[in-house]
Amino acid sequence: MSLTKEAIQHITDTALEAAGKTLATLVPTVVLPESSKVVDLEKYQALRSRFRGTFSTHSLADFSTYVADRASDGSRGFINQDEMSCMLLFNLGDTATPGHADDRAVLKLKASAGYSAAQTIGGRALSQKDLSDWIEDWHQYLTPVDDAGAAIPIAKAIAAVRTITIKASSESETTVGDTSASRSAMDQIEARSKETLPAALQFHVIPFEGLTERQITLRISVITSGSVPVLKLRWVGEEVQREAIAQEFKAVLEAKIGGTAKLSLGAFDLK
Known part of the structure; x- marks a missing residue:
């Protein structure tokens, strides 16, 4: 069958x-x-087979405390300086005994309000009111300075920005000869203020929680091509300062959790 x-x-x-x-x-x-x-x-089951999960935070202090409590000899951390973040894997293992890499802590620093304001304002075309309002909003962190670096009181700096006027003048010269004639003209446009206009704004701010205070210099320029003045702030040495902040982030992480986990610069693909 x-x-x-x-x-x-x-x-x-x-x-x-x-x-x-x-x-x-x-x-x-x-x-x-x-x-x-x-x-x-x-x-x-009554219990899970292994501990796993992801702890995520913007707080450097809370991240460091969590990692110190959980880290073991095989813990590995990967620092992304561009993103100001760090991913710590507690069960990554090694090539001989690879782990599941599903027990982790993730830190993503959040820029402070002042640092975000400095990044946002740089390079923007601002009216007199826009800039004077911005200075007024952040006055407790700002020190206006003149070309020589001398401090200017906040009230006078705001008044100077609000009272900018544009003065235009024209000059022409004519030369006549027996067989030729020439003429040249020169227009001059100048922005003036009743008060001393600041050359720059020194912005004192802690960029991210857990890092030290930085002085960001925002140089003021006045554009006079239109009927009303337009102002711009340029972050002097922006790339250099950003790199210094990223290096400080790595150094702080090394100091806080370097003794409990091995840290590397870069990203780790979990696939």
Whole structure:
């Protein structure tokens, strides 16, 4: 008597269902019918098979405390200086005993309000009112200075920005000879203020929580090509300061958690 394919499959499924064949895995699993489907039984246990999850924070202090409490000899951290972030993997393992890398802590520093304001204002075309309002809003962090670097009171700096006027003058020169004639003209446009207009604004701000205070110099320029003056602020040495802030971020992480986890610059792909 020969058996059909369907009959053989039914007998196999019945045997698997009766035996509940277990597999030699860390997370308890059994083979059940429906083409020997593997089912994860962890959710039916009293406890999880292993600790896993992701702790995410913007706080450098809380990140450091969490890592210090959880880190082991195999913990690895990867610092992204461009993003001012760090990912710490507690169960990465190594090439001989690779881990699941699903127990981790992620730090993503959040720029302070003042640092965000400095980044946003740089390079923008501002009206007199826009700039005077901005100076007024952030006056507790600002020191206006003149060309010589001498401090200017905030009230006078605001008044100077609000009272800028544009003065235009024209000069022409004509030369006549026996066989030729020439004429030249020169227009001069100058922006003036009743008060001493600041040459720059020194912005004192802590860029990210846990880092030291920085002085950002915002140089003021006045554009006189239109009927009303337009002002711009240029962050002097922006790239250099950004790099210094990123280097400080790495140094602070090394000091706080370098003794409990091995840190590297770069990103790690978890796939």
